[in-house]
Amino acid sequence: MAALGLGFIALHGRPRACAAASSAPAAAAAPPVLGDVTRPHFPILDQTVNGCKLVYLDNAATSQKPVAVLDKLKDYYSVYNSNVHRGIHALSAKATEAYEVARQKVANFINAETYREIVFTRNATEAINLVAFTWGLSTLREGDEVILSVAEHHSNIVPWQIVAQKTGASLKYVTLTEDETLNVEELKGLFTKKTKLVSLHHVSNTLGSINPMQDIIRYAHDHGAKVLVDACQSVPHMTVDVRGLDADFLVFSSHKMCGPTGIGVLYGKHDMLMAMPPFLGGGEMISDVFLNHSTYADPPLRFEAGTPAIAEAIGLGAAIDYLSNLGMDNIHAYEVELSKYLYSKLSSVSGVRIYGPKSGSERAALCAFNVEGIHPTDLSTFLDQQHGVAVRSGHHCTQPLHRHLGINASARASLYFYNTKREVDAFIDALNDTIGFFS
Amino acid sequence: MEAARHFQGSWLCVGDWPAPGKRAALLRVSAAPSPLGGVSLSAIAASSRSAKVFRVNCTAAAAAAGEQLEEEVLPDKLREIVSLFAAVRDQRAAYEQLMHYAKRLPPLPDEHRTDANKVVGCVSRVWVRAYLGDHGKVLYEADSDSILTKGLAALLVEGLSGSRPREIIRLTPAFFHMLGLKQSLTPARTSGFYNMFRLMQKKALEMEMDSSAGSSPATAAVLASPKESDDARSAATPAAPAASAATRSPSTIAESSPPASSRSVAIEKKLQEALAPTVLEVEDVSHQHAGHAAVRGTTGGETHFNVKVVAAEFEGQSVVKRHRRVYQLLEDELKSGLHALSIVAKAPSELG
Numbered sequence: 001m002a003a004l005g006l007g008f009i010a011l012h013g014r015p016r017a018c019a020a021a022s023s024a025p026a027a028a029a030a031p032p033v034l035g036d037v038t039r040p041h042f043p044i045l046d047q048t049v050n051g052c053k054l055v056y057l058d059n060a061a062t063s064q065k066p067v068a069v070l071d072k073l074k075d076y077y078s079v080y081n082s083n084v085h086r087g088i089h090a091l092s093a094k095a096t097e098a099y100e101v102a103r104q105k106v107a108n109f110i111n112a113e114t115y116r117e118i119v120f121t122r123n124a125t126e127a128i129n130l131v132a133f134t135w136g137l138s139t140l141r142e143g144d145e146v147i148l149s150v151a152e153h154h155s156n157i158v159p160w161q162i163v164a165q166k167t168g169a170s171l172k173y174v175t176l177t178e179d180e181t182l183n184v185e186e187l188k189g190l191f192t193k194k195t196k197l198v199s200l201h202h203v204s205n206t207l208g209s210i211n212p213m214q215d216i217i218r219y220a221h222d223h224g225a226k227v228l229v230d231a232c233q234s235v236p237h238m239t240v241d242v243r244g245l246d247a248d249f250l251v252f253s254s255h256k257m258c259g260p261t262g263i264g265v266l267y268g269k270h271d272m273l274m275a276m277p278p279f280l281g282g283g284e285m286i287s288d289v290f291l292n293h294s295t296y297a298d299p300p301l302r303f304e305a306g307t308p309a310i311a312e313a314i315g316l317g318a319a320i321d322y323l324s325n326l327g328m329d330n331i332h333a334y335e336v337e338l339s340k341y342l343y344s345k346l347s348s349v350s351g352v353r354i355y356g357p358k359s360g361s362e363r364a365a366l367c368a369f370n371v372e373g374i375h376p377t378d379l380s381t382f383l384d385q386q387h388g389v390a391v392r393s394g395h396h397c398t399q400p401l402h403r404h405l406g407i408n409a410s411a412r413a414s415l416y417f418y419n420t421k422r423e424v425d426a427f428i429d430a431l432n433d434t435i436g437f438f439s
Numbered sequence: 440m441e442a443a444r445h446f447q448g449s450w451l452c453v454g455d456w457p458a459p460g461k462r463a464a465l466l467r468v469s470a471a472p473s474p475l476g477g478v479s480l481s482a483i484a485a486s487s488r489s490a491k492v493f494r495v496n497c498t499a500a501a502a503a504a505g506e507q508l509e510e511e512v513l514p515d516k517l518r519e520i521v522s523l524f525a526a527v528r529d530q531r532a533a534y535e536q537l538m539h540y541a542k543r544l545p546p547l548p549d550e551h552r553t554d555a556n557k558v559v560g561c562v563s564r565v566w567v568r569a570y571l572g573d574h575g576k577v578l579y580e581a582d583s584d585s586i587l588t589k590g591l592a593a594l595l596v597e598g599l600s601g602s603r604p605r606e607i608i609r610l611t612p613a614f615f616h617m618l619g620l621k622q623s624l625t626p627a628r629t630s631g632f633y634n635m636f637r638l639m640q641k642k643a644l645e646m647e648m649d650s651s652a653g654s655s656p657a658t659a660a661v662l663a664s665p666k667e668s669d670d671a672r673s674a675a676t677p678a679a680p681a682a683s684a685a686t687r688s689p690s691t692i693a694e695s696s697p698p699a700s701s702r703s704v705a706i707e708k709k710l711q712e713a714l715a716p717t718v719l720e721v722e723d724v725s726h727q728h729a730g731h732a733a734v735r736g737t738t739g740g741e742t743h744f745n746v747k748v749v750a751a752e753f754e755g756q757s758v759v760k761r762h763r764r765v766y767q768l769l770e771d772e773l774k775s776g777l778h779a780l781s782i783v784a785k786a787p788s789e790l791g
Contacts, residue, residue, distance in 0.1 A: 050530075375583075375587075386531060
């Protein structure tokens, strides 16, 4: 083969050692941490991938579901599945009750005043679209302004672009400080008499930064603007109090907080929701239907057309029970530890550049990063194929942010309360092996 | 009919794929460009199980039709690379091999990193450039910001450079399997690899077209239609390729522009005389294809037609036979600038 100039590589590489296998188990004396305690609740984590123990570090994309939630879903379909809000019979009554109880659980979880302020949607993206296409289209006029940031998720940019185009409103984007967090001073400077809405992330899925939403909301209200909080990366990880924040709208998705996919939440202050026209039309959201017109239900049902994701809502309720049982403050405290650990270990790998604030200020337990000279896709391919470590690579639905940072793509490791420091170690070992391979 | 003879033996399998056990209707198009045949078969690459079935059906159908399904011949260099990779057992070694190739690939100068050279649908950025070398052989250059992707590109560059355009165009993506890399590549990367390959084929085709004087082959019309999309989509419309692929401009010799009387009329006349149809509809849809590369250089439109014909003669005949009959009757048209025929041929008993 050498004669053909094609080059010849040894047919068998050196035997592969999975990083997860080699990291030492915790000393028996150490008290079990949240990650150890909860691990048995997540059977999906107990598998091998490409011959290595799975190390799942892609929680910002989606979380795993505990047995309690899985059982609840199965239970629903096995025992009392029925359509809600109509029907008198026993199954329907039970399903309706469970569905509305789930709604109340969500209200309690974020400290909403009443269940009427909780609209079930398909996900956070749909929730933002709902606000944009109802409140946005009916409120925004030509020349009005909406403030976003360069770090927003596409779901908190694109709906506003569409609505801005339809209404003639304009969008303004806050940029970042040198520290790679939201530039709050710049944000304040962007307000004018025409500013109607500020729509911002609470926690950034790429930078890991946490924004001072309470201050921002107060400032916005002082200037006559409403605020929508994208809480997708905060609600799953910490206590979020919508009344404490005084948020006008707040959105999050079930699947990032141990709940099933297919259900999300729009929180809206009652008077805001009351004034909004319907989003999708159809059954459930009506009061009376005639041939030439219809009257609409009150919120929240006004915004829930058609048969809802009943099982999923109940599953979300179960997820909330599970998380509340662990205690959101406990979860948060544990993740602060993990976050520091992840940041410190990752930043000590040479050639690594982590985006977002340094770990001094509090960071979410995620790190988007690049390694000099190695494409993040190559990195994540190798991590997965050779070590069973699951991270994400790409633009994480924040293309404008990546452009702002001057990069095309990044890799991202994101943790949740069922991860452990051992897994972080495994990730770092795997990363070192990967870097060695590609250098 | 130089080009026609060369493309002979390329089969397009149309029909219900990938339904095992169901015979695909085989449409033999004398000048069907291989990229189209490649499209059908490339759907195969997406799923090796249905691939096997589909190919078996095509082979069986071909045998039944008394024709031979041509065996795929890989260019020498590509064949060597394929066997090299097929021999690698360990995944890590496979990556090392890819990196080895990547490192050998010289960087692509900035001026060639254009949109026209960019491969769509890759997880990283990839550019491919093609140019003609000595003796009408195609040479490729490529680059990527991901080293594994660069390795894949290098593999294709080394495997395909130095071949003639036609050799490259005839290839199907079947060789992907043989590399044995599928386990080591995510579906996203595999589809990126496929897109790289398709872009290289497209560029080879462009060279083939440029080097033929005058009329442009129908192949470009085929490529211009949205079949370069990924496997999932190309799977959904097997009939569509048949329609627009049922074309050829066999001639590399520039013919004079069609006679003053409308081609529509000519087509109608010929079909009327030969088939005595009960229904005959001929529709000039050339305007829909006005932008296509294939049409460039042809004067007066009249390049794409929809033909619906219902004739007693078709009773009991297979779709293949019917279409062949229509082509036969319109041979002269096809030689003189008619690029595409979309044919619906029914027997009177089949009218719903």
